[in-house]
Amino acid sequence: MADVAVAKGHDEHQTTTGLPHAKLAMWLFLSSECLLFGALITTYVLYRGASIEGPYPADVFDIAYTSVSSFVLLASSLTMVLALAAAQKRDFTRMRLWLLATAMLGMTFVGGQVYEFTAFYNEGLSVTKNLFGTTFFVLTGFHGVHVTVGILMLLSLTGLSFADRLPEDPAFPVEMVGLYWHFVDIVWIIIFTVVYLIPTGPVPK
Amino acid sequence: MADKQTDHTATDLEEIHEERARAHGRHPSAKEYVRIFLILGAITAVEVALYYMRDDLGSWFIPMLFGLAVTKFALVVLWFMHLKFDDRRFSRFFMMGLAGAATLYLIVLLSFRTFSDRTP
Numbered sequence: 001m002a003d004v005a006v007a008k009g010h011d012e013h014q015t016t017t018g019l020p021h022a023k024l025a026m027w028l029f030l031s032s033e034c035l036l037f038g039a040l041i042t043t044y045v046l047y048r049g050a051s052i053e054g055p056y057p058a059d060v061f062d063i064a065y066t067s068v069s070s071f072v073l074l075a076s077s078l079t080m081v082l083a084l085a086a087a088q089k090r091d092f093t094r095m096r097l098w099l100l101a102t103a104m105l106g107m108t109f110v111g112g113q114v115y116e117f118t119a120f121y122n123e124g125l126s127v128t129k130n131l132f133g134t135t136f137f138v139l140t141g142f143h144g145v146h147v148t149v150g151i152l153m154l155l156s157l158t159g160l161s162f163a164d165r166l167p168e169d170p171a172f173p174v175e176m177v178g179l180y181w182h183f184v185d186i187v188w189i190i191i192f193t194v195v196y197l198i199p200t201g202p203v204p205k
Numbered sequence: 206m207a208d209k210q211t212d213h214t215a216t217d218l219e220e221i222h223e224e225r226a227r228a229h230g231r232h233p234s235a236k237e238y239v240r241i242f243l244i245l246g247a248i249t250a251v252e253v254a255l256y257y258m259r260d261d262l263g264s265w266f267i268p269m270l271f272g273l274a275v276t277k278f279a280l281v282v283l284w285f286m287h288l289k290f291d292d293r294r295f296s297r298f299f300m301m302g303l304a305g306a307a308t309l310y311l312i313v314l315l316s317f318r319t320f321s322d323r324t325p
Contacts, residue, residue, distance in 0.1 A: 017294070019292055019294060019295075023295065024294070024295070024298060027295050027298040027299050028298050028302075030299060030302070031298055031299050031301055031302025031303065032302055033302070034299075034302040034303045034305075034306040035302060035305065035306045035309075037306075038306035038307070038309070038310045039310070041310070042310040042313055042314060045314060045319060046313070046314065046317055046319055048319075063253060063256055063257075064253075067249065067253045070249055071246060071249060074242065074245050074246060074249065075242070077242070077245075077281060077285050078238060078239065078242040080285070081233075081238045081285050082235055082238060084232075085232070085234070085235050085238065088232065175287075178285075178286075179286055182281055182282075182285045182286045183286075185281055185285075186277075186278050186281050186282060189274055189277045189278050189281070190274060190278070192252075192274075193252065193270050193271065193273075193274040197252060197253075197255075197256045197270055198267060198270065
C-alpha cells in the first residue's frame with residue numbers, strides 16, 4: 001500500500017491550487033505558444049498575395065501530398081493518446097510501443113516537410129525569394145522545429161521508460177509530452193487550412 | 206529489468222484510478238479516441254474535397270473551411286488534450302492565450318485591411 005500512498009500523493013497535489021503545477025505551467029506555456037504561432041500565421045496572411053514575383057503558392061503546392069502529411073500528424077495524435085491510456089493502465093509494453101509509433105509518425109511528417117522544402121527550393125522558392133517564401137518558410141519551419149522537439153521528447157520518454165527511470169506515476173510525464181504534441185497538431189490544423197487550402201491564384205492542375 | 210512501477214496489485218491500481226477519476230474527471234477510453242480520430246480523418250477528407258470544389262462553392266468556400274478547421278481544433282483540444290474532462294482552470298489558462306492571441310491578431314489584420322479587396 002506504500003506505493004498507493006505515493007501514487008495518491010501525486011493526485012492530491014500538495015499545492016496551493018490543488019492542481020499539479022507542472023501541468024498548469026504546461027498549459028501556460030501552450031497559451032504563450034498561441035501568441036507565437038498567431039504572430040507567424042498573421043504575418044503570412046498579412047502578406048498573402050503581396051509577392052511581386054513568383055513562385056506563387058499555386059505554382060508549388062501539392063495539396064494531395066500535404067493532405068497525406070496532415071493525416072500522418074493526426075494519426076500521431078491518436079497513437080499519443082493511446083500511449084497515455086496504456087500508461088494510465090501501467091501497461092508499459094504498449095505505452096512504449098505507442099510512444100515509438102508516435103515518434104515514427106512525427107519523423108515521417110518532418111521527413112515529408114524536408115522533402116517538400118527541397119522540392120520548393122528546386123522550383124525556385126527560397127526564404128529570400130519573395131514575401132510568400134519568407135512567410136511560408138518561417139511559419140512552417142517553426143512548426144517543423146516544434147515537431148522535432150516533440151520527437152526528441154517522445155524518444156527521451158521511451159528511453160527513460162526502458163531504463164526504468166520514469167516517476168512513480170508514469171502517466172503524468174506521458175500526459176505532459178502529449179499536451180505538447182497535440183498542440184503541435186492543432187497548430188498544423190490551422191496552417192493546413194490557412195496556408196495550403198486557401199491559396200492565392202488558380203487551382204493547380 | 207526490475208520494473209519498480211509494476212509491483213501494484215490489481216486492487217491497488219483500481220484504488221489509484223478511482224482516486225484519479227475523482228481528482229481529474231474521467232479520461233476517454235481507447236475506443237473513444239479511435240472514434241474521434243476517425244471523425245478528424247473524415248473532416249480532413251471533406252476539407253480536401255472542398256478545396257477541389259472551391260470554384261463551385263464560391264463565397265461559401267472559406268467559411269466552410271474555417272468551420273471544419275475549428276471543429277477539428279475543438280475535437281483535439283477537448284478530447285485528446287482532455288480539456289472537456291479536466292479541471293476548468295486548465296481551460297482558462299489556455300483560453301487566456303488563445304483568446305488573447307485571436308483578438309490581438311484580428312485587430313492587426315483589420316488594421317491593415319487584410320479582408321478588404323486588395324487587387325494588385
